[in-house]
Amino acid sequence: MTAADAHRAILAVWRIEQPRLITSLARMLRDVPLAEELTQDALLAALEQWPATGVPEKPGAWLMTIARRRAVDHLRRNRMLERKHELVALDMDQQQQAMPDFDSALDDDIGDEMLRLIFTACHPRLSREARTALALRMICGLTTEEIARAFLLPEATIAQRIVRAKRTLSDSGLAYETPRGEELSQRLSTVLEVVYLIFNEGYTAARGEDWLRPELCNEALRMARVLTAIAPHEPEAHGLLALMELNASRAAARTDAAGEPILLLDQNRTLWDQFQILRGMQALDRARGLGGAGGFYALQAAIIACHAGARTAEDTDWARIAALYAELAAVMPSPIVELNRAVAVGMAEGPDAGLSIADRLVGEPALKTYHLLPGVRGDLLEKLGRHEEARAAFEAAAALAGNRRDQELMKRRADAAAAMKMK
Amino acid sequence: MRFMYIVTSPHMIGPTPALMEAMGKLSDREIKAGRMIDSGGLMPLATGAQVRIRDGQLSVVDGPFVETKEIIGGYAIFELSGKDEAVAMAKEFMQLHKDYMPGWEGTCELRAFATPAH
Numbered sequence: 001m002t003a004a005d006a007h008r009a010i011l012a013v014w015r016i017e018q019p020r021l022i023t024s025l026a027r028m029l030r031d032v033p034l035a036e037e038l039t040q041d042a043l044l045a046a047l048e049q050w051p052a053t054g055v056p057e058k059p060g061a062w063l064m065t066i067a068r069r070r071a072v073d074h075l076r077r078n079r080m081l082e083r084k085h086e087l088v089a090l091d092m093d094q095q096q097q098a099m100p101d102f103d104s105a106l107d108d109d110i111g112d113e114m115l116r117l118i119f120t121a122c123h124p125r126l127s128r129e130a131r132t133a134l135a136l137r138m139i140c141g142l143t144t145e146e147i148a149r150a151f152l153l154p155e156a157t158i159a160q161r162i163v164r165a166k167r168t169l170s171d172s173g174l175a176y177e178t179p180r181g182e183e184l185s186q187r188l189s190t191v192l193e194v195v196y197l198i199f200n201e202g203y204t205a206a207r208g209e210d211w212l213r214p215e216l217c218n219e220a221l222r223m224a225r226v227l228t229a230i231a232p233h234e235p236e237a238h239g240l241l242a243l244m245e246l247n248a249s250r251a252a253a254r255t256d257a258a259g260e261p262i263l264l265l266d267q268n269r270t271l272w273d274q275f276q277i278l279r280g281m282q283a284l285d286r287a288r289g290l291g292g293a294g295g296f297y298a299l300q301a302a303i304i305a306c307h308a309g310a311r312t313a314e315d316t317d318w319a320r321i322a323a324l325y326a327e328l329a330a331v332m333p334s335p336i337v338e339l340n341r342a343v344a345v346g347m348a349e350g351p352d353a354g355l356s357i358a359d360r361l362v363g364e365p366a367l368k369t370y371h372l373l374p375g376v377r378g379d380l381l382e383k384l385g386r387h388e389e390a391r392a393a394f395e396a397a398a399a400l401a402g403n404r405r406d407q408e409l410m411k412r413r414a415d416a417a418a419a420m421k422m423k
Numbered sequence: 424m425r426f427m428y429i430v431t432s433p434h435m436i437g438p439t440p441a442l443m444e445a446m447g448k449l450s451d452r453e454i455k456a457g458r459m460i461d462s463g464g465l466m467p468l469a470t471g472a473q474v475r476i477r478d479g480q481l482s483v484v485d486g487p488f489v490e491t492k493e494i495i496g497g498y499a500i501f502e503l504s505g506k507d508e509a510v511a512m513a514k515e516f517m518q519l520h521k522d523y524m525p526g527w528e529g530t531c532e533l534r535a536f537a538t539p540a541h
Contacts, residue, residue, distance in 0.1 A: 060515065
């Protein structure tokens, strides 16, 4: 085994064991950020020793022993400790001696602690950037270097974010708390937002970039599965899982061999991952079964499900999609949702109906620089045979487009509209 | 990456209660870790059948079956970051067999799912 092989093997074991280590230590120390720090010590110890000794037969137990020892040391070392804490340390010591091989490590039900871990990492007191970094570090067990690569940022930036975030948590007395009942449902939306941010960071990454960027999608999916397993009665957690599974199912069809994006309606549907679609549909069913059909994520998932369930682009149920966008607009009023509804109505009822919705959005301040508004209008105008107006709209879209690909696409469409007018 | 694990063994006997319990705990942990997607045990071939094509002929073989050396006992599907993690997972699973069902021999094969190509 080369040093690089050993390193990869250790990180693989680490990723499997890390959640249990950190939750177990958090329970001992009643401090999540501190628990995270001390579990890192266990990883360092493994990286130091395993290349020489080989990975032990029970790596999880090995790491747990080291981590718990560090925690006990910490409790002892801390001179400020009150007597009861010393008793805790003593108790831990005895516990350790009582179960030398740590088979019972499997007995720990990590559900509650995991929930605490997730809610701590995604605390609304922290900035979004801090939450995403902390979530990937504490929930997914990614190293600082891996997170930095995934976000295309310097390692020092991520390291600093994590240190600051942990300090904020400790200073605010938020190092060990779990919201329950009503508060849990309210706080959950912050957690789901972080998970979805991580997903989208990976989802919008182009092909051929560092593999860790698409890997963010998988980490987000995994976090959502954790949430649905430990908080199974929260419909929006299932809704978000459904949305991400259904979106991720198109990964292989979203770009051509050169990395150019392929629009949903033009994608080769045989490349859609049916196993993942099935899982997405099941998650959506669970969200609905819990009374969450009208949730922010469940509605978006339902829209994607209309596409995922259509065998061909022509089979798409646009009327249903238009109705779902109307529902979504009621839950979360947004001109972008309304623009999407214009597209769906345009497909369901004809370009005239779609255009009248899109036209109402012209002058909307939030869409002033959004190239898809003139893009959509151009498309609908073109379908109505109003080529000159379509050309002007596509030109406007090209001028607003933020990247080269979109710009070129809009220019091509402007030229095509101009050519049609000449006929 | 998605992996399928297939467990084969020459032994006809099922897992001991202790092994069942340990595997149950591992499954629970892995479901809560968002990694395990599906799993199941398989009954012996006698409960099923084989549908074959040989020499251009399609036939249903409903038994009796020739004793095979390796019996597929179960499967699991995981979503993992890569092969390293997949191997680490399989080792942990097999270590449980070693600990809780001494004398048992078998193989846990792991295979990445094929991903569609352009």
